[in-house]
Amino acid sequence: MNSAIITIGDEILIGQVVDTNAVWISQQLNANGVRVGEMVTISDDSDQIRLTLDRYMGKYDLLIMTGGLGPTKDDMTKQTLAEYFNSKMITHPEVQEKIISYFRDRGRSMIESNRSQADVPDNCRVLMNHHGTAPGMWFEQKGTILVSLPGVPYEMKGLMNDHLIPEIQKRVVVPHVVHKTIMTQGVPESYLAELLKEWEEGLPDCVKLAYLPRPGIVRLRLTIIDKCASEAEQMLEVIIGKLLNIIPQHIFGYDDMSLEESLGKLLKENKLTLSTAESCTGGNIARLITSVPGSSGYFTGSVIAYENRIKSDVLGVDALVIDNEGAVSKEVVEQMARGIMDLYGTNAAIATSGIAGPDGGTEEKPVGTVWLCVTYGDKILTKKFRFSGTRDRIIDQASFSAMQLLRRVVLDMA
Amino acid sequence: MNSAIITIGDEILIGQVVDTNAVWISQQLNANGVRVGEMVTISDDSDQIRLTLDRYMGKYDLLIMTGGLGPTKDDMTKQTLAEYFNSKMITHPEVQEKIISYFRDRGRSMIESNRSQADVPDNCRVLMNHHGTAPGMWFEQKGTILVSLPGVPYEMKGLMNDHLIPEIQKRVVVPHVVHKTIMTQGVPESYLAELLKEWEEGLPDCVKLAYLPRPGIVRLRLTIIDKCASEAEQMLEVIIGKLLNIIPQHIFGYDDMSLEESLGKLLKENKLTLSTAESCTGGNIARLITSVPGSSGYFTGSVIAYENRIKSDVLGVDALVIDNEGAVSKEVVEQMARGIMDLYGTNAAIATSGIAGPDGGTEEKPVGTVWLCVTYGDKILTKKFRFSGTRDRIIDQASFSAMQLLRRVVLDMA
Secondary structure, eight states, X not given: XXXXXXXXXXXXXXXXXXXXXXXXXXXXXXXXXXXXXXXXXXXXXXXXXXXHHHHHBTTBSEEEEEOOOSSSTTOOHHHHHHHHXXXXXXXXXXXXXXHHHHHHHTTOOOOXXXXXXXXXETTXXXXXXXXXXXXXXEEEXXXXXXXXXXXXXXXXXXXXXXXXXXXXXXXXXXXXXXXXXXXXXXXXXXXXXHHTHHHHHTSOTTEEEEEEEETTEEEEEEEEESOOHHHHXXXXXXXXXXXXXXXXXXXXXXXXXXXXHHHHXXXXXXXXXXXXXXXXXXXXXXXXXXXXXXXXXXXXXXXXXXXXXXXXXXXXXXXXXXXXXXXXXXXXXXXXXXXXXXXXXXXXXXXXXXXXXXXXXXXXXXXTEEEEEEEETTEEEEEEEEOOSOHHHHHXXXXXXXXXXXXXXXXXXX | OEEEEEEEOHHHHTTSSXXXXXXXXXXXHHHTTOEXXXXXXXXXXXXXXXXXXXXXXXXXXXXXXEOOOSSSTTOOXXXXXXXXXXXXXXXXXXXXXXXXXXHHHTTXXXXXXXXXXXXXXXXXXXXXXXXXXXXXXXXXXXTEEEEEEOSSHHHHHHHIIIIIHHHHHHHOOOOSEEEEEEEEESSOHHHHHHHTHHHHHTSOTTEEEEEEEETXXXXXXXEEESOOHHHHHHHHHHXXXXXHHHOGGGEEEETTOOHHHHHHHHHHHTTOOEEEEESTTTTHHHHHHHTXXXXXXXXXXXXXXXXXXXXXXXXXXXXXXXXXXXXXXXXXXXXXXXXXXXXXXXXXXXXXXXXXXXXXXXXXXXXXXXEEEEEETTEEEEEEEEOOSOHHHHHHHHHHHHHHHHHHHHTTOO
């Protein structure tokens, strides 16, 4: 089964919104053996919608269209689809009942625009929306299934999970394509490629490799084509085994596991508790760590010491050392780490101090200079980095590098 | 001038990467009067690239293609373009020199794959890349300009800024389309639509309105078509003036100004200093605030008190009150706010305590229950919220609501 994803929304074409819906949908489709051939974003405009349908109907088995079904007036998808598929609009009693009870349950009064969401084309299959008010619509013509979903991510995901994915699982025989992603931290893409040259050249012909960089992280995606599951599994075991011999200290997980999840898992397994003392990362490490459900089991909290006074008053860093060495120094970041361990009573800590920019750099300490310190019991590891890029990139790289350093110290791979 | 954006990358089609490049490019094009008619993502595959070029060459004035020019082996765009435009590959001396000095300046050794990046089709105009090693390429055929750029965001942006945008500004007469976005916080989309119904109905015919929701924030985008700049400006003044009479306390800025920038500006203007005491938001507010360059001028830091012990030991919250009222309560969040103001010596503070989920909810305090407290001098405002959605959504909504509450207290609009 092959598919295309059509996103409707002027807000995306003028660059105001990132189309995260298409990403999520493609993940689900791929995981269920549906190839995504194209993703396209078009305007909330009848002519453009018709033109795109003309182009894709009959070419793909499945078209998933999102957006343009909200209660506000700028949406015209439903009307256009009704015309395209020669439908009459009817009020759908079950949807109407659903909308009424949706508002009743939340103790909210209903608005006229919500009421009209119960109107649907008479020749589509209605997909009940248990997460909002706009129903999904399923049309089948010219050998193509077209499904229209609301653009609100929460509702779109609900409709995909409730209706589409079960339906796809019934219809699709999963083809022999296996994806495996290896998550690495600490080596930039071109260096990693050089480091892994021999390994890459030794890959079997049916294995495709892609390098997917993010600030501070490079993902290695292996794709195995036309092998049965057990054969692919065996192949992967050998390939990853070899990789683990080359860069063990840089691999933190597989298949898009995040570094914060990986670190959390390690802390939990080792019954460790963590606190952070952040200066240049400004709370970003704490935010990443607490984005993981259950992180309260191992994460105690942080002191964000943006001002130097807080570094000495709250974390107990020697003010004289700050004066002599500067806040961005080995001594200060080590005292910050020890200070937060004492104050928060944890057995592991991360501390950061650096210059995130765009201003504040000097010749000796240019923008991007970051000192990181991680502690675990009596062990302490302090490292100086020189990151490049924008403020956000520097903060991200510092955050990921610090988390991976702590993993390495705990795993005795520093 | 109209355009389409073509993104090349299997990693996007399988949902591993969000295509932020296309968003950024469309922002730049729109700002310079180039309409973006379509965005499409296709596979890193010669046939698919050729098919897409066949479809778009001659239809749009400008095609911007990103991706597929990196040093690793999974990229084949350059080769395909050379064949499509009947080119011969030649080594470009200036690019070669650039690559050599790029590596020399960084004290890194050069890799063979980097060397081959100096090979370019002989009939394209080469766009020098001052931010990396892969050059951009500019082809003109059938009345269409095709520009191919590397997919690394940092390099792509550099090439756009250095070459494309100046070139576009020379060629384009900006058409009479004016966008204005009003940023609001605190009212969900459908309520806002109801609240603004009369205002919306009173908009002139040439003005288009779109509601663009994000967790905790709704943007109102006004588009004025076919009016000259001064006329549009005048119209906007009247329209926004009316809006400010209806929801003054919910508007925090215009044209995609972020709430953290808006708050930062207000704090700076009023010479205030801010600290945060975060429980359920886990550092997200601090991270947002410190993402703004220059935030060290008004932001002192935070205590992230994820564990209750830290709330009492570090912030001085009465442990008895935590036992009796629970950590998610009015009393605790108020004591947290007062505690951080004292400890960090600031004249404003934000405190948060809530249940971000997915676990930890009770009948009395379900997941999504969040207490927020903001203080400014002697003023204190404490509010209970009930947010819905995933853990990330709840954290985002709580963070934005807290920042807007503080703005309102400072502006005396609470």
